[in-house]
Amino acid sequence: DGGITQSPKYLFRKEGQNVTLSCEQNLNHDAMYWYRQDPGQGLRLIYYSQIVNDFQKGDIAEGYSVSREKKESFPLTVTSAQKNPTAFYLCASSIISGGSTDTQYFGPGTRLTVL
Amino acid sequence: GESVGLHLPTLSVQEGDNSIINCAYSNSASDYFIWYKQESGKGPQFIIDIRSNMDKRQGQRVTVLLNKTVKHLSLQIAATQPGDSAVYFCAEENTGGFKTIFGAGTRLFVKA
Numbered sequence: 591d592g593g594i595t596q597s598p599k600y601l602f603r604k605e606g607q608n609v610t611l612s613c614e615q616n617l618n619h620d621a622m623y624w625y626r627q628d629p630g631q632g633l634r635l636i637y638y639s640q641i642v643n644d645f646q647k648g649d650i651a652e653g654y655s656v657s658r659e660k661k662e663s664f665p666l667t668v669t670s671a672q673k674n675p676t677a678f679y680l681c682a683s684s685i686i687s688g689g690s691t692d693t694q695y696f697g698p699g700t701r702l703t704v705l
Numbered sequence: 706g707e708s709v710g711l712h713l714p715t716l717s718v719q720e721g722d723n724s725i726i727n728c729a730y731s732n733s734a735s736d737y738f739i740w741y742k743q744e745s746g747k748g749p750q751f752i753i754d755i756r757s758n759m760d761k762r763q764g765q766r767v768t769v770l771l772n773k774t775v776k777h778l779s780l781q782i783a784a785t786q787p788g789d790s791a792v793y794f795c796a797e798e799n800t801g802g803f804k805t806i807f808g809a810g811t812r813l814f815v816k817a
Contacts, residue, residue, distance in 0.1 A: 698747055
């Protein structure tokens with residue numbers, strides 16, 4: 591059963607704590623992405639990675655960190671430096687074809703709430 | 706429940722009618738376009754895509770139309786069903802680059 595999984599589905603965090611959101615894919619996709627989704631807005635890119643051990647900042651990387659130690663995994667850490675972390679977080683992956691990315695496929699999302 | 710799409714444009718249609726959802730894209734250099742469907746509390750699901758060398762593409766019950774002159778994309782859903790109720794958003798890419806731009810979306814309500 592191929593696809594992208596994210597865990598947990600719901601996550602609660604106290605202010606000042608770091609939390610890590612998991613994203614795993616078994617699609618053999620090269621590229622992986624993290625997006626943040628807020629009500630009434632389009633998806634905003636946090637970080638992306640095209641290859642293992644390499645990743646790039648997106649539009650709103652401040653207060654977040656990632657790692658890409660394995661092709662299948664791209665965890666996102668929301669640090670205490672992120673001023674407004676309550677949001678729906680989406681992970682996606684895609685193949686890289688001809689030097690550019692193809693259609694992105696999304697995981698089910700993690701809803702993070704800061705208490 | 707999931708609050709994504711709280712302040713989005715809304716389209717309400719009767720079950721069995723056709724739906725047309727519109728999207729204005731921003732970058733004239735974009736050459737690849739995707740429509741996604743997102744149900745409440747779930748991740749976006751790919752519906753259909755189109756490249757800039759085409760102006761129409763059909764799938765199962767869905768058709769995407771592209772008008773590059775006015776930078777407009779539309780998604781037509783035939784014989785809309787209650788299961789089609791969701792937020793629909795378009796995405797644009799310049800395949801020479803690495804940036805996908807997502808629209809905020811339109812909420813579709815299907816009345817039984």
